[in-house]
Amino acid sequence: MLKQWRLTTTLVVALFSSSFCFADEVAIQQDAHGVDYVTGGIGSEEVDAMESFKKQFNLYFLFSEGKVGRVIDDINISITDSKNQAVFALEHAAPRLLLNLPSGKYQAVASYLGSEQRYRFTHDAKKHQRIILNWKNKIDEDTVEPLTDDAAESEAPVTETP
DSSP states (O other): HHHHHHHHHHHHHHHHHHHHHHHHTTOOOEETOOOEEEESSHHHHHHHHHHHHGGGSSEEEEEETTTEEEEOOEEEEEEEESSSSSEEEEEEEEEEEEEEEOOOEEEEEETTTTTEEEEEEEEESSSEEEEEEEEEEOOTTTTSSSOOOHHHHHHHOOOOOO
């Protein structure tokens, strides 16, 4: 009985510790260009942690895919100014990215699974700005059920009759 209690206690402590550590991993960092940023948003703990940082940053990126806007991670993003000078770069960004940029004209180049998006924008540092980059997928898994081999063999080909 005592061993079972110790095991249960150990598992509960480990579970709570990992969830708190998970949220604690969301912290202000700095890229090679000196720009402060926070990236995260995988799981409810990280989303909550990101919310606490929102007021400290003037630019918010959300990365998603498909018609339903499923959040995605592992995004590589770079931002250049109007003189084509790099001002921010990050590899393996999570679905949400907060950062501070001065007012100006910029271009964000983001890539996900080999597909690249470019987005030009004018930014006012005195305002909070949100940019959503969405990658369209060829088949939206939320609306199409995958076809099994058995089902594919049993279906007759579709023909049109005049």
